[in-house]
Structure formats: structure tokens, C-alpha cells
Amino acid sequence: xxxxxxxxxxxxxxxxxxxxxxxxxxxxxxxxxxxxxxxxxxxxxxxxxxxxxxxxxxxxxxxxxxxxxxxxxxxxxxxxxxxxxxxxxxxxxxxxxxxxxxxxxxxxxxxxxxxxxxxxxxxxxxxxxxxxxxxxxxxxxxxxxxxxxxxxxxxxxxxxxxxxxxxxxxxxxxxxxxxxxxxxxxxxxxxxxxxxxxxxxxxxxxxxxxxxxxxxxxxxxxxxxxxxxxxxxxxxxxxxxxxxxxxxxxxxxxxxxxxxxxxxxxxxxxxxxxxxxxxxxxxxxxxxxxxxxxxxxxxxxxxxxxxxxxxxxxxx
Amino acid sequence: xxxxxxxxxxxxxxxxxxxxxxxxxxxxxxxxxxxxxxxxxxxxxxxxxxxxxxxxxxxxxxxxxxxxxxxxxxxxxxxxxxxxxxxxxxxxxxxxxxxxxxxxxxxxxxxxxxxxxxxxxxxxxxxxxxxxxxxxxxxxxxxxxxxxxxxxxxxxxxxxxxxxxxxxxxxxxxxxxxxxxxxxxxxxxxxxxxxxxxxxxxxxxxxxxxxxxxxxxxxxxxxxxxxxxxxxxxxxxxxxxxxxxxxxxxxxxxxxxxxxxxxxxxxxxxxxxxxxxxxxxxxxxxxxxxxxxxxxxxxxxxxxxxxxxxxxxxxxxxxxxxxxxxxxxxxxxxxxxxxxxxxxxxxxxxxxxxxxxxxxxxxxxxxxxxxxxxxxxxxxxxxxxxxxxxxxxxxxxxxxxxxxxxxxxxxxxxxxxxxxxxxxxxxxxxxxxxxxxx
Numbered sequence: 001x002x003x004x005x006x007x008x009x010x011x012x013x014x015x016x017x018x019x020x021x022x023x024x025x026x027x028x029x030x031x032x033x034x035x036x037x038x039x040x041x042x043x044x045x046x047x048x049x050x051x052x053x054x055x056x057x058x059x060x061x062x063x064x065x066x067x068x069x070x071x072x073x074x075x076x077x078x079x080x081x082x083x084x085x086x087x088x089x090x091x092x093x094x095x096x097x098x099x100x101x102x103x104x105x106x107x108x109x110x111x112x113x114x115x116x117x118x119x120x121x122x123x124x125x126x127x128x129x130x131x132x133x134x135x136x137x138x139x140x141x142x143x144x145x146x147x148x149x150x151x152x153x154x155x156x157x158x159x160x161x162x163x164x165x166x167x168x169x170x171x172x173x174x175x176x177x178x179x180x181x182x183x184x185x186x187x188x189x190x191x192x193x194x195x196x197x198x199x200x201x202x203x204x205x206x207x208x209x210x211x212x213x214x215x216x217x218x219x220x221x222x223x224x225x226x227x228x229x230x231x232x233x234x235x236x237x238x239x240x241x242x243x244x245x246x247x248x249x250x251x252x253x254x255x256x257x258x259x260x261x262x263x264x265x266x267x268x269x270x271x272x273x274x275x276x277x278x279x280x281x282x283x284x285x286x287x288x289x290x291x292x293x294x295x296x297x298x299x300x301x302x303x304x305x306x307x308x309x310x311x312x313x314x315x316x
Numbered sequence: 317x318x319x320x321x322x323x324x325x326x327x328x329x330x331x332x333x334x335x336x337x338x339x340x341x342x343x344x345x346x347x348x349x350x351x352x353x354x355x356x357x358x359x360x361x362x363x364x365x366x367x368x369x370x371x372x373x374x375x376x377x378x379x380x381x382x383x384x385x386x387x388x389x390x391x392x393x394x395x396x397x398x399x400x401x402x403x404x405x406x407x408x409x410x411x412x413x414x415x416x417x418x419x420x421x422x423x424x425x426x427x428x429x430x431x432x433x434x435x436x437x438x439x440x441x442x443x444x445x446x447x448x449x450x451x452x453x454x455x456x457x458x459x460x461x462x463x464x465x466x467x468x469x470x471x472x473x474x475x476x477x478x479x480x481x482x483x484x485x486x487x488x489x490x491x492x493x494x495x496x497x498x499x500x501x502x503x504x505x506x507x508x509x510x511x512x513x514x515x516x517x518x519x520x521x522x523x524x525x526x527x528x529x530x531x532x533x534x535x536x537x538x539x540x541x542x543x544x545x546x547x548x549x550x551x552x553x554x555x556x557x558x559x560x561x562x563x564x565x566x567x568x569x570x571x572x573x574x575x576x577x578x579x580x581x582x583x584x585x586x587x588x589x590x591x592x593x594x595x596x597x598x599x600x601x602x603x604x605x606x607x608x609x610x611x612x613x614x615x616x617x618x619x620x621x622x623x624x625x626x627x628x629x630x631x632x633x634x635x636x637x638x639x640x641x642x643x644x645x646x647x648x649x650x651x652x653x654x655x656x657x658x659x660x661x662x663x664x665x666x667x668x669x670x671x672x673x674x675x676x677x678x679x680x681x682x683x684x685x686x687x688x689x690x691x692x693x694x695x696x697x698x699x700x701x702x703x704x705x706x707x708x709x710x711x712x713x714x715x716x717x718x719x720x721x722x723x724x725x726x727x728x729x730x731x732x733x734x735x736x737x738x739x740x741x742x743x744x745x746x747x748x749x750x751x752x753x754x
Contacts, residue, residue, distance in 0.1 A: 069406055069433035154570025155578070174570015177513075179725050265515065266572035267722035282403060284714055285429065 055298075061291035068287030080292035089268045090293065093276040096183055097297075100190075100272055101251035101304070107191045109244050112198025117228050119199075120206040130203070137196025145260035148189035152176050176262050179269035186261045186270055190254065198243050205239035206232070241312040245305050252301040273297045357390045358644035361408065361415035363398035363631075365665075366600040371395065373664045381660075382651050389644050399514060402426075409435040414636040417645035422457040422466055422632040423706035424751050425713045430634070431460035437635040438463050442646045448653055454670040457629040457706060466632035467649050468670035473595045473627040473691055474520050474703060475612040482589040486613030490556065493616050497566045500589050507566040509588030511574025518558070518720035519705040519713065521592060523626035524615040525553030527701020531622045535702050538741070539751055545737040553618060555730035558723040572721050580604075594703075595687045596630060599666040602681045610683055612690075627691065627700035628707070629670055708741075709749035715740040 062080055064073040084090045115133045119126045136144065151158050154174035163171045175185040209232055217227045233240070255274035258264060264271035264279065271279075273293055281290025360378065365371040379391045394415070396404070401420070408414055409430065420427055430436050442448070443464060450468055458466030478486065482505060487493040497507035512518045527535065529549040537543030561567060568574050568582060576593075583591035584604040591597075592615065601610055614625035633652065635645045651657060658673045666684040668691060675688070705713050715736050722728035728736075744750050 067433070069410070069429075069435065149573075152573070153578075154573050155568060155582075172569075174573040177570035177572035177574075177725065179722070179727050262573075263513070263515070265513070265718070265721050266725045267718055267727060269722075269725070269727070282406075284710065285406075 058291045058294055061288055062295045064288040064291075065286075066288040066291075067285045068281060068290075069285060073288070076288065080289045081296075083289060084292060084296060089271065090273075090276060092268050093264075093271040093273050094296075096270065097252060097254075097272040097300075099183065100187060100254055101248060103184075103187055104190055104194070104251045104254070105244060105247045107187075108194040108198045108247055109240065111191070111195045112200075112243070113202050113233075113240065115195070115199045116202040116206055117232065119203060120209075121224065133199045134196045136193045137200060139193065141190070141193055141257045142260050144189055144193040145186075145257040148185075148192075149176065149261050151189075152185055176270075177266055179266055182262050182266060182270040186258055189261065190257050193257070194247060194250075198247065201239055201243050202236060205236040209235045237312070241309060245309055248308060249301045249305050252297050252304070273300075355390070356388055356641055356644050357392055358417065358641050358648050359413075359415040360391055360393045360648065361401070361405075361418035362393065362395050363401050363419065364395045366597070367603060369603065370599065370665060377657065377660055377664070378652070381657070382648060385651060386647060389647065391648065406430070406433070406435065409636050409638070412638075413640070414638050416639040416641045417633060417635050417648055419469060419631045419633055420466075421706065422468055422629050423708070424460065424749060425705060425708050425710040427458055427466050427632060427634060428460045428749075428751075429710055431463070431465045435637050436465040437637050437639060437642060438465060439467065439635065439646075440464055442635075442649070446646070446650050446653075448650075448671070450671045454629045458632045458634075466634045467653065468629040468632045469652075470596070470630050470667040471627065471670050471691060472630045472668070472703065473625055473687065473700070474524055474593065475595065475625055475687075475690075476615055477583065477591040477593065477597070477601060477610055477612045479583070479586060479589045480609040480611050482586070482608075486611065487616045489617050490619070494564070496589075497561075497564070501565055505586075506568050506582060506588040507590060508561070509579040509582040509591045510567045510571060511576055511579030512572050512721060512724060513575045513578075515717035515721055516705065517576055517579070517593070518724070519716050520594065520626070520703065521557050522554070522716060522720060523702060523704045524592060525557045525618065526550055526704060527624045527626045528615060528618050528621045529553045530701075531624050532699050532701055535704075539702075539707055545741055546731075546734040549621075550737075551730045551734045554720075554723060554733055556618060558720055558733075559726070559730060562724055562726075571724055594630075595666075595668065595691075598681070598684050598687055599664070602666070602683060612683070612686065622699070624699050624701035626703040628703045630703075630706070707751050709744040711744055711749070712737065712740040 061073070063075060063077060065076045065080075066073040084094075112133075115129070119130050119133065123129070139147075150156075152175040154160065154177060157175075159175060160172040163169060173181065175181050213231050213235075214227055217231045222230070253274055254272055255278065258270055258272055258275050259278070262270045264275040268276070274297060277290050277293040277297070280293060281287045362378075365374050374395075375393065379393050382391050383389060405418070405420060420430070427436070440463060443450075448467060451471075454468040454471065455464060458464055458468055482500060482503075483496055487496055500507045510517065510521065512521075529552065530538070530543075534543060534549075538545060562571065568579070568588070579588070580591065580593070580597065580600070582588035584601070586608060614623050617623050633649045635642055635649075639645050652661075653669075653671065655673055658669045658671075659675070659678055661667050662669070662673070662675065662684075663679050666680060666687075668688065680688075705716065708716070719728060719733045719736050723730060723733050741750070
């Protein structure tokens with residue numbers, strides 16, 4: 001083949017065209033990229049100023065003894081983190097947080113799933129139940145806290161009144177005043193408030209379930225529980241994962257409902273990391289130490305959420 | 317007749333929106349808010365009053381009357397619940413737009429913390445210039461590191477109010493008190509309307525016990541000398557008030573879940589017979605109690621101890637370091653300290669000023685007259701103790717507030733709490749945070 005032969009020449013031309021073409025594509029892409037940066041910039045700026053900067057600043061503050069008021073910020077190394085693991089109140093808050101995360105995640109997801117399956121299976125009055133199950137989610141957790149404070153009120157609360165009327169007065173107590181029950185009493189209120197969210201997401205995801213497989217299972221004689229476990233739940237597993245991850249992360253950062261109902265008391269009986277952080281940082285003026293607690297919450301949330309999602313993906 | 321619906325055009329939408337905004341601006345300019353007055357704005361940040369009628373009266377005195385007397389100022393009054401005020405005050409004072417003047421608790425654990433942080437303006441010159449005649453001992457509570465930063469608002473005493481139809485005679489000893497409480501329980505009446513959900517009420521109860529068993533001298537020895545909190549007398553007082561009385565059923569069930577307001581309501585409604593709290597509640601009691609007569613007594617002698625009801629200064633007025641209008645702030649404080657304003661406050665809110673006021677012909681309820689008479693015995697027939705949280709540093713107050721909830725629920729002993737208090741005190745002492753006699 002000669003250098004200007006038909007075959008070779010055509011190949012070179014094609015290559016030249018391709019090269020010319022590929023030179024045009026980056027130019028367009030560069031322009032598109034410029035626009036993209038322009039459009040993303042405002043949101044990115046807001047994100048940097050309000051999320052990344054405070055986050056990095058909190059990391060820095062967690063290594064100082066800043067009191068949150070004065071300009072003095074002395075570097076104290078890891079001593080704030082060492083203190084977290086040596087302080088009784090912080091450990092109590094940590095243990096309570098773990099209890100909260102476990103029960104406060106499992107209970108609303110399981111209850112929400114059960115309610116969603118119940119409504120989805122077309123039980124009588126499903127519209128009423130759908131409304132009832134979703135209703136708590138509409139209420140802000142602060143309102144939920146105030147309402148449940150009345151429910152638990154030691155003098156005129158409905159819980160003690162009902163117990164008394166059934167002759168179970170020996171069970172009556174100040175539910176939020178007893179260090180053995182305070183955390184669980186608040187947890188029940190939070191589960192009531194959170195279940196609506198799980199129900200909503202899972203109920204929506206159930207609308208995409210392949211009905212032919214469910215019908216086939218019915219024909220094969222599978223009962224309600226078997227159909228739910230083997231046919232329906234596997235199909236909505238990604239949504240269950242998402243709901244669980246969101247609830248899990250929320251569990252580590254829980255603050256408002258505990259703050260309203262018990263303030264972390266009695267003593268430190270219902271203290272969790274977030275309420276303890278606020279107490280330490282803003283009431284005791286130990287912003288440096290408070291920052292280390294805040295970092296601990298962040299690390300725990302991230303690690304547990306990532307671990308959970310990875311685990312689910314591996315199972316799939 | 318057919319009814320058609322025309323879509324709103326973009327121009328119409330803009331017109332409507334513009335009209336709406338203009339209307340809102342006009343309404344705002346018309347002064348739908350709380351403050352209307354002259355040019356210079358004075359921002360006042362304070363705690364809300366106990367009742368709405370008191371809040372209304374406060375606005376009349378602090379805003380309307382002030383603006384009438386000083387037309388060049390517009391007073392912007394912002395009132396939030398006291399607990400919330402404690403949470404936000406530091407942030408507010410550090411902001412670019414702080415309140416000019418604010419009311420806040422005096423003492424090293426409150427005003428002292430703000431002074432240490434450089435958030436307060438010295439009032440040394442204002443005292444000299446305006447000639448404010450605050451009692452020296454009261455002024456001391458608002459003096460930090462040798463500089464006076466605040467103006468104490470009122471004098472308070474912690475007493476035990478009682479329902480005269482349920483408690484025949486004020487007890488002199490704890491044994492007599494127990495007898496009364498046991499009789500009340502037999503009648504299905506709660507002896508004490510005490511609630512500690514907010515934690516600070518326990519500080520008052522501790523002040524009652526510690527003031528009686530230690531007396532003023534003993535407390536002075538701790539505050540300004542080498543006295544200790546973990547002595548057998550203090551442990552006994554803690555055990556009596558926070559364990560014994562709980563186990564005897566003298567407090568409402570679930571005392572740690574009962575709020576201060578709930579507790580007061582138990583007393584107003586006659587469900588509880590005695591209410592251990594401060595004289596700041598006189599006007600609310602007078603307003604709320606209609607069906608029975610109310611008296612008060614100091615907490616009785618504990619095992620032969622003295623009777624020294626806690627008394628001292630409550631809140632004070634402070635001026636922010638970065639106040640935009642410090643002159644207006646000082647004028648406002650001066651207005652509040654005027655004789656005619658103080659007399660009005662005494663009549664409306666039954667407060668006791670921390671400076672001499674001519675009270676002749678003042679129209680106040682009988683209960684308040686008794687309080688005034690009681691406080692006037694200071695140094696004559698009676699010695700008073702201290703309301704400890706006003707004098708104590710922040711870390712001590714925290715141990716006190718959190719720890720007493722634990723003693724009340726039985727998860728901490730009186731000895732453990734006394735030790736924890738002593739430990740917190742020593743720590744504060746090392747850090748130089750305890751009060752000084754200046």
C-alpha cells in the first residue's frame with residue numbers, strides 16, 4: 001500500500017476527522033462545564049459557608065478549651081476526647097444514645113412496615129388507618145413532646161389515670177421523673193412520632209410491588225406472613241434500607257423531644273449526646289468540650305449509617 | 317349565567333404582590349408592634365412575667381410610660397421565658413445587634429460569667445452620675461472583679477407560703493411541720509407543692525436547709541472562708557429535704573416531672589397546703605388565690621438549728637458592652653429606679669426595690685405588707701441566710717441542680733451530693749470563680 005493509497009488515505013482522513021471532531025467535543029464540554037460551575041457555584045458557596053466551614057471549625061474547636069464566649073482558644077490536643085471517655089455523665093449519655101438508636105430505629109421501622117403492609121393488604125377502613133398512622137408525623141417533635149408530657153403527667157396524666165382505673169395503681173409513677181423509666185417513656189413518644197414517617201415511605205414503596213408474584217404465592221398457598229416475608233419485603237428492601245438509615249442517623253442526633261420532655265433528667269437519666277452537648281457547650285460554657293461531643297455524634301452517625309448501608313448492599 | 321375563571325397574568329400577579337407588600341409595609345409603619353415612640357431605639361431584653369396581666373402591666377410601665385416621659389426614645393421590649401433567656405443571652409450579647417439593656421440574674425454564676433467574658437459595660441460612671449442609691453450589700457452582687465456592672469432590681473426572700481384554712485399555725489420546728497404534713501396527707505392533701513422539673517427550684521430548697529443549719533455566719537464561712545459543704549449538718553439538711561420528705565410523701569408524686577408552674581397551681585387550687593418559694597410570687601398568689609387566705613413562715617428549725625430564711629438580690633439590670641445606645645440604656649435604668657416608677661412597680665408587682673423608696677401611702681396587699689415587715693427585721697430580730705445559686709459559680713450551680721434531682725429520685729445519697737458540691741466548690745475556688753467580699 002502506497003502512502004497515498006486509497007485505503008490508507010481514507011483511514012487517515014477518518015482519523016483526521018475523528019481528531020478534528022474530538023477537538024470540538026472538549027471545547028463544547030469545557031463551555032458546558034463553565035456553565036455548570038456557574039450554576040452550581042451559589043449552592044456550593046452556601047454549602048461551603050454554612051456546612052463545610054462550621055464542620056471544619058467544629059473539628060478545630062474540639063481540640064481547644066474555648067469557653068464559647070471569650071476569644072481565648074488554647075490548643076489542648078486530644079484531652080477533650082479523652083475526657084469524653086472518662087466522664088460519667090458523658091458515658092451515660094453515650095449508653096443512652098446507643099439504647100435510643102437501637103430501639104428508636106427498630107421500633108418505628110418494624111411498626112411502620114407492619115402498618116404499611118396492613119393498609120396495603122386492603123384491610124377494611126384502610127383510609128382511616130392510613131390517616132391515623134400518618135398523623136403523628138405531621139406534628140413537630142416538640143409538640144409531640146409536650147402532648148406526651150401531659151399523657152405522662154404524674155398527677156393528671158392519662159397513663160396513670162388508666163392504670164389506676166384498672167386497679168394497677170401500683171404501676172402508677174412519675175414516668176418522666178423516675179430514672180428507670182424516663183428514657184423509655186420519651187422513647188415511646190418519639191417512636192409514636194417517627195412511625196408515621198416510616199409508614200409513609202414504606203406504604204408508597206409498596207405501590208410498586210409486582211402483584212403477579214404476590215398472586216402466584218397466594219395460589220401456591222402462601223399465607224399473609226409468608227407472602228410479606230418472602231415476596232413483598234425483598235421487593236421493598238432498598239426503601240427499608242433508606243428508612244432505617246435515616247432513622248438511625250436521626251437517632252444519634254436526637255435532641256428536641258428529650259430537651260422538651262425531661263431536659264435530660266432526672267439528673268442525667270435521659271441524657272443523650274446531643275442534649276449533653278448543648279448543656280456542656282451553652283450552659284456550662286465549655287464550647288471546646290462540647291465540640292468534641294458534637295464530633296463524636298457525627299462520627300458515630302456516619303460510621304453506623306455507612307456500615308448499615310454496606311451490610312445491606314452485601315446481603316443483596 | 318356562566319361562570320368563567322380567568323388565569324392570573326404575570327402582570328396581575330406582580331400588581332397584586334406589590335399591593336400586598338405595600339399594605340404590609342404600611343401596616344408595619346402604622347406600628348402594629350409593641351413599641352412606638354421617638355427616634356432613638358433602646359433595646360430591652362427581659363424575662364416574661366408570671367401572668368399575662370402582669371406582662372401587660374409591665375409593658376405599660378416599661379414601654380408606654382417610659383416613652384411618654386422620654387419621647388426621644390423608642391423602647392423595644394423583648395420578653396422570653398427566663399430559662400430561654402439563659403440559653404440565648406451570651407449569643408445575643410456577642411451578636412452585632414445586642415440588646416442595649418437587659419435583666420438577668422446577678423451573682424458570679426450569672427452576671428459574673430458575662431462580666432468575665434467582657435460582654436458587660438461598667439456602670440461605675442453611671443452610678444456616680446445618676447446617684448443611684450443601691451444598698452451596698454446588694455450592689456456587691458453585681459460587682460465582679462472590683463467593677464460594678466449591674467443594678468440589682470429587687471430584694472427577695474424564700475419562705476413557705478401556707479393555706480390558712482389547711483394549716484392552723486405556722487410550725488416552729490421540723491417536728492411540728494411533720495405533724496402538720498402527716499395530718500394533711502390524712503386529708504388527701506399534698507403537704508408541699510414542690511416541683512423540680514426545671515432543676516433550679518431544688519437550689520431554693522437547698523438554700524432553705526443550708527441557711528437554717530449553717531446560719532448566715534456558717535454560709536459566709538464557706539463563701540468567703542474555708543468552710544465546707546460536706547459537713548454532717550449540711551448532709552442532714554439534704555437528707556431531710558430531698559430524701560426524708562420524698563419518702564414521707566410530702567411532695568407531689570413524680571416531683572422531678574412537676575414544673576414550677578404546676579407546683580404553684582397545686583397550691584392555688586388548694587390541692588397542696590404549703591408552697592416553698594420566693595417573695596417574687598406574692599402578686600401572682602394575690603391574683604390567683606381567691607378561696608382562702610395565704611400566710612407565710614420561714615422554714616422551721618432543723619434539730620434545734622437557727623431559722624435563717626434565704627434572702628438576697630434576685631435579678632439586676634445590665635448594659636451590653638456593645639450596646640448601640642448605652643446612653644438610652646442608662647436613661648431607661650434611671651427611669652426604672654425613680655421613686656414614682658418603683659412605687660408603681662411595688663403596687664403592681666409587689667416587688668421590693670434594692671434601694672430606699674418612700675413607701676408612705678402605698679397601696680399593696682396585706683401579704684406583701686407582711687413580707688416587707690419581715691424583711692425589715694434584717695439585723696434586728698432576725699438573721700437571713702442566702703439564696704445560694706445567686707452567689708455560687710456556674711459549675712457549682714450545675715452540680716446543685718442536676719445532683720438534687722438525683723437525690724430526689726433516690727439514685728444519689730445526701731452524702732454523695734454534699735461531696736459533689738464540695739468538689740465543685742473547690743474547683744471553682746481554684747479557678748477563682750467564687751464570690752469575694754469587696
